[in-house]
Structure formats: structure tokens, C-alpha cells
Amino acid sequence: MAKVIFTSDLQRFTGGAREVEVAAGSYQQLVAELQQRFPALTDTIIGRYGLAIDGAIIQTPLLERFGNDSELVFVTRIAGG
Amino acid sequence: MKVKTDFKYVGTRPIRPDGLDKVTGRAMYGADLNLQGMVYGHIVRSPHAHAVIKSIDFSEAMKLPGVLATMSAADLPEPGDKKIPGGEVDFELKAFSPIVMARGKVFFHAQSVAAVAATTASIAAAAAKLVKVEYDVLPHVLDIHEAARDDAPLLHEDVFTQGVDPVPTRPSNVSAEIELKMGDLDAGFAAADLVIERTYSVPMCHQGYIEPHACVAQFDENGKVEIWCCTQGAFMVRTLTAAVTGIELGKIKVTPSEIGGGFGGKTTIYIEPVAAILAQKCGRPVKIVMSREDVFRASGPVSSSETRVKIGVTKDGKITAMDTDIIMDSGAFSSSPLFPAVMFGTACYRCDNIRSSGREVLTNKPKVYAYRAPGAPQPILAVECVINEIAQQLQMDPIEFRQLNAVNEGDLPLFGVPFQAIGLQEILREAKKHPNYQVALGENQGRGVACAFWINAGMQSSATINVSEDGRVNVLTGNPDIGGSRASMALLTAEVLGIPVDTIRPAVVDTDSIAYSDLTGGSRTTLATGGAVIKAAEALVAELRKRAAALWGINVEEVDWIDGSAVARSGTGLETLNEARANDGHAPATAAKSLTLAQLAAQAGVTGGPLCAVASHNAHNAAPSFALNMCDVEVDKETGKVEILRYTCIQDAGKPCIRPTWKARCKAVLCRVSAGR
Numbered sequence: 001m002a003k004v005i006f007t008s009d010l011q012r013f014t015g016g017a018r019e020v021e022v023a024a025g026s027y028q029q030l031v032a033e034l035q036q037r038f039p040a041l042t043d044t045i046i047g048r049y050g051l052a053i054d055g056a057i058i059q060t061p062l063l064e065r066f067g068n069d070s071e072l073v074f075v076t077r078i079a080g081g
Numbered sequence: 082m083k084v085k086t087d088f089k090y091v092g093t094r095p096i097r098p099d100g101l102d103k104v105t106g107r108a109m110y111g112a113d114l115n116l117q118g119m120v121y122g123h124i125v126r127s128p129h130a131h132a133v134i135k136s137i138d139f140s141e142a143m144k145l146p147g148v149l150a151t152m153s154a155a156d157l158p159e160p161g162d163k164k165i166p167g168g169e170v171d172f173e174l175k176a177f178s179p180i181v182m183a184r185g186k187v188f189f190h191a192q193s194v195a196a197v198a199a200t201t202a203s204i205a206a207a208a209a210k211l212v213k214v215e216y217d218v219l220p221h222v223l224d225i226h227e228a229a230r231d232d233a234p235l236l237h238e239d240v241f242t243q244g245v246d247p248v249p250t251r252p253s254n255v256s257a258e259i260e261l262k263m264g265d266l267d268a269g270f271a272a273a274d275l276v277i278e279r280t281y282s283v284p285m286c287h288q289g290y291i292e293p294h295a296c297v298a299q300f301d302e303n304g305k306v307e308i309w310c311c312t313q314g315a316f317m318v319r320t321l322t323a324a325v326t327g328i329e330l331g332k333i334k335v336t337p338s339e340i341g342g343g344f345g346g347k348t349t350i351y352i353e354p355v356a357a358i359l360a361q362k363c364g365r366p367v368k369i370v371m372s373r374e375d376v377f378r379a380s381g382p383v384s385s386s387e388t389r390v391k392i393g394v395t396k397d398g399k400i401t402a403m404d405t406d407i408i409m410d411s412g413a414f415s416s417s418p419l420f421p422a423v424m425f426g427t428a429c430y431r432c433d434n435i436r437s438s439g440r441e442v443l444t445n446k447p448k449v450y451a452y453r454a455p456g457a458p459q460p461i462l463a464v465e466c467v468i469n470e471i472a473q474q475l476q477m478d479p480i481e482f483r484q485l486n487a488v489n490e491g492d493l494p495l496f497g498v499p500f501q502a503i504g505l506q507e508i509l510r511e512a513k514k515h516p517n518y519q520v521a522l523g524e525n526q527g528r529g530v531a532c533a534f535w536i537n538a539g540m541q542s543s544a545t546i547n548v549s550e551d552g553r554v555n556v557l558t559g560n561p562d563i564g565g566s567r568a569s570m571a572l573l574t575a576e577v578l579g580i581p582v583d584t585i586r587p588a589v590v591d592t593d594s595i596a597y598s599d600l601t602g603g604s605r606t607t608l609a610t611g612g613a614v615i616k617a618a619e620a621l622v623a624e625l626r627k628r629a630a631a632l633w634g635i636n637v638e639e640v641d642w643i644d645g646s647a648v649a650r651s652g653t654g655l656e657t658l659n660e661a662r663a664n665d666g667h668a669p670a671t672a673a674k675s676l677t678l679a680q681l682a683a684q685a686g687v688t689g690g691p692l693c694a695v696a697s698h699n700a701h702n703a704a705p706s707f708a709l710n711m712c713d714v715e716v717d718k719e720t721g722k723v724e725i726l727r728y729t730c731i732q733d734a735g736k737p738c739i740r741p742t743w744k745a746r747c748k749a750v751l752c753r754v755s756a757g758r
Contacts (some may be wrong), residue, residue, distance in 0.1 A: 007497040008262045012246060048170070052498040058701045059540060073497040075172045076420045078456075078536070 013040040049074035084559035090575040111295030111311030123205035127187035142211040147204040150363035154184035188413035192376035221445035269402025269434030273393025281463040286383035292341025298356035300367040312506035314600025335589035345451030381450030388463035418456025426460025454535040465531035473503035479560030516567035539700030543596035544613035548692035552679025579645040609700035614698035643659040651673035687690030
């Protein structure tokens, strides 16, 4: 099971959960699974975040896949200069 | 993953391909293009910081001989709630369109209200003065604390504070709030032997790029518009201009000129849609050049901010808790780098108990834009000042204190992603033994030390490589060259193809000539566009091996690409390779079973057609940067004059493509520091 860590700004939408395990193996499966468990995590909310997979921050993770032992963190997408 | 560490061309000192044009004045900047029949646009700007626009009357202006067209927000579509896709985040059109042309209300002094086009720049300027704009002046607010008050003049009726629960029902100038935390802050401070709390302010400042914004727009009979402009992103200009004007994106072609600095300030549009609409209306090419005064008054500076920092440490120097609050001034529309400020202010230090909060406040000033590591310097300044004060009180060396607390691989920063391989400890080690750090300070002299952090970005880029009949290589990319990226692209191509860098011509081309690339910014171009170039060069090598194999009648697997030549793996080819290596890397021209790039290019017509390769890349492998700056100053106690005695900048730069350019960038940072930025 991959591990998802929610930073404190996202814990508002997860009922305070900081860490969950998911059966998902892809970003799209991950979003579907999380939205089933935490309906407040809407597409709008999740769309503001990229996904870090095992430390690599991916701004556009739509087609990303990950392993059973992956650590996943949603990271706010930011604009650079 | 195998990491390549042995390079032949990367890291060398090539003559910059853009250098001669720039030092001779031949390089074309934004204001340098002139087209047949071109006329001039001039923008009417608000004299008020906050006012309702009651009416705009162009009648007197139109009477002036030479005036050809006028425009206002009435010529642009209503932005509504439309979102614009951005490189990293999506933007709201209603926060962009009014910067190009105010709609119904002005929110800051010098905001664009109307524009005219005339046959000469002076007639356009005179006509602009004849445009009568009637205003109802409103109270304005410039200070972030005053703007955050409930009784402050309200800028927008439809802005409700984002990030708080429940969602407010009353509009506010506080447009966003965020809080990140980990660990137990109270326990962290309880474990501290020393706690220091300070508040620091950073004023609003402009990026101060040398070249003012400038553009030319031309419409053709098919409704296609061409825009030439100085920008950090031609595709960004195309996207935003299409969104603001309603012109189909596919009908807009943007050619980036050379750019005289941007530093984040040219990651948006101001005048391009205005020139496009005026060109459409008058049927002539329209040039608009912002004056230096207009740049300072109406383009986006960096956020001012106020940061409160509280840090607790044990008596032996271990940080136990870090608590920061930052307020950022976003100008008249939400645009500040609030999230990076909250996420990255404490990133240099390992600490289990951290809280960081941020508030973005709207004021009647120009909408802010990025400026070098947007959002990070403001809180880092505050954190570093407190760190120095703690080290002083603990009577610890400030670098040794940082070595004790600096993040390492595996440490968890506030933004939640554990660090991979990073170089902060190496930087601190180098700093500690640097000769400048050993110099004894004299009377009235002091030494400051500060760490810095930036996350860096990857994102999307594309590249095209084609080979001319004589074997010269053209490398096309879509990223304006701000700091030597053309030379970097040439070096990366040379490295993969194994050919001398001076046989490669890198070019930055228009939006019709190459696939999409995100803008030049966020320290992404060498990584992402360079990644696309490497992919294209590798694809070209694969094609070259295929062509050689076809000529030799052998399988492609039997052909290697070595030192710029296809070499057959069996027979004399390997001997040729050994000869080549003994011959300073160059294969003898007479070698059997060996074909140089030029030889393959000459036969391209009979082996499958012209040689070219296209690649796209979405870079996900950006690594964060750390730095340490140390500065010795002497203060004249009578006059207060501060003189910089020595300044040392140590950065973890990854692998610099061009060593001299990287050094120049460090020097440029120092120039800005010494200029008080």
C-alpha cells in the first residue's frame, strides 16, 4: 500500500487525517480513492496541488504511476519567476 | 540511475552565440523592430489610485490629425470567471484583463484606462492627453495593516478570504490565508533554553530590468496577428493575449525579441493585447513602448512584506521550534507568492516543530509579480536575522550554528516532501574554510551570514534539431535567452552529438515554429528545455546510426555513435575508434567504416531525407538550491555610511553548463545586493 501524507493545509479536508494508506497505483486511482474517503477533497482543491512521489515533485501528475511502497505528498503548485 | 559526470563540452567556456550581436548593437530588442506603415500606440493611465470610471470620451482625441484608432476595455471581452492555464498554476482572467485595460474601476495609480494609435509617437501622446475620462474618486488604501482592517476601503466586492473555514460571506481585502504546521510547537518552545522573537519588514521594490516593455503587433487580412515583444515567455504572451482579447489562440503568433532583463517581471503581459487591438482597428502595425516611468508606475513589482519570526533553541544550539507569520502585499489583485513564502521560509533548518502562516492583502498598488525565487527571500531574511542573533547570544560561530541545524538528505521540511540529495552542509563547510571568513574584522566592521533556499521548477519544453547539408546543426527552442541559455543548449547538443560546439547554431524561435514551452523562469530552462534538447539530440543520434547502418548494409545495433561519427562496431570501425581517441578525439577522415555527421548529412537525400529530430519534455527532476552569502561591512559611525568590504556567495548550483555564465550570475546577485535590493 502506498502511503499518502497530507500537509496541514490539506488536513482541513481530510477530517484531520495526516497519513493514510491507499491501494491506488496511479494518480487517477489515487484521486478517486481519496475523494471516496474524503469527499471534501474536490477536483478544485486537488487541482491546486502537484504530487511528490518518493521525493520528486511533479507539477502535472495526471498520468503518473507509483509503487506499493511509495510515499506520496500533495504539494501546492507554485509560480516561479 | 547512472549519473553522467564526465563531460567533454558541458562546463566549458564557449563564445556565447548571442555575444557578438549584443556587444555590437545588432541584437534586436523589443523596441528595435520597425515595420512598413507602422504607427504608435500610447496608453492613457489613471491619475487616481482608486476610482470608478464613469465615462471615456475619445471625440477630441479623434479630431487630432494622425489619430487612427482608440480602444478601452469595451473592446475586450468580459473576463467573467474564466481561468487561464498557467505553467504551474491556473490564473483568473479577471485578475489579468484589468491590468491590460481597466474595466469600470481603477485600482491603482497609472492603471491603463484607454489607448490611442497615431501616425507618430508624439501625436499619439498628444491624443492621449485629449481623451477625457470622468472618474468618481474612491478612498484608497496603501498599507497592508490598514487594508486588512474591516473598515478599510474595499477593493473588490467579489473577493472573499480563501483558505479559512467557514468561507466568509463578507468580501475582504485579505484575499488568502494559509497555515502549515508540523510537530508540537508549544512543546518545542517549552524545550528551548533561549527564545528570540522579532519582526522584519521588506519594502516593495521593482525588478528593475534594464529594458522597458515594448512590442509591435500586426494584423493580416486573414485575422492573424503577429506580435514581437520582449518577454520571458512567448507562449505565455500568446495564451494571455488570446484570453484577454478573445482572439483565437491559433491566430496569434508571438516572436520573442532579445530581452534586456526580466527577473520575473516579464512573466506577464501589459501592452501586447493593446497593440493587437489597435492594430486590428487601424489596419496598420502598432508599436507600444513603455517609458521607464510607466514601467515603475504600472508594471508589477515584488510584494512588500512583514514577517514575525520566533525561534527556540537549546543552550547547546539545537533548534527546537520555529514559528513565522508573514503578511504579503499583493497590490490590487491576488498574485503574491504567499504559498512559497509560507512553505520555504524555514526550509534551511531541521526542526520537528514548525508553524508558518501567511496572509495576502490587497492594496491600491500595481499587481505584484515574481522576482527571483518569488516569496522566499522575504521570510528567509527574517529567519536568518534571528538565527544570527541566536548564534550571537549563544556565543556560537554563526556558520557552526547553521552546520548543527542545517537540513540533510531525508530531513522533512514544512512543505512535506523529504529532501533528497542536497548540498547545504557542503556549502557551509566551504564557507567555514573560505579565506574571506578567516579575515579578522577591524573596528566598526561587522560580518553577516545568511542561508537561502529555492525549490526550482521543471515543467514543459520542446526542442527541434535539424542538420544542414554541410553538417552544421541548428537547435531551436522556444525559451527567451535571459542568461545564456542558447549557449547551454549548444553545449548540451555538442555533448550528445560529440561535435564541436561552434558547429551548432542555437536559436530562440517564434510560437509558430516550435511546440509549446513554458516560460523562462523558476530556474527551469536549462533543466527542462535542456532536457528536451538532450532528448532531440539522442533521437538524432539514433537516426544517424540508422542511416549509417543502411549505407553499410549492417544492422543498426552494430553501429555506435562516438565522437561525432557513426562507427561500425566490427572490423576497422573499432580500430578507427581507438585511433580517434589517440588523435585528440577526432576520427581520421580516411577511416573505413566510419562516417562523420557531415558525411551523413551530405548523403541524407539518399538515405531517407533531411535529418531532423523533435522532442518534448516535462521535467520532473528539479532539485532545490541552497546558498550561503556572507558579507563584511564597515560602518562610518559619524555619517552612517555602510561600505561593503567583501562579499562571498556560495551556491549549490548542480552541474553548471557554462561555468563563466554561472559565475556571472553569482556576480549579478552581488551587484543587486550591493545596490540595496
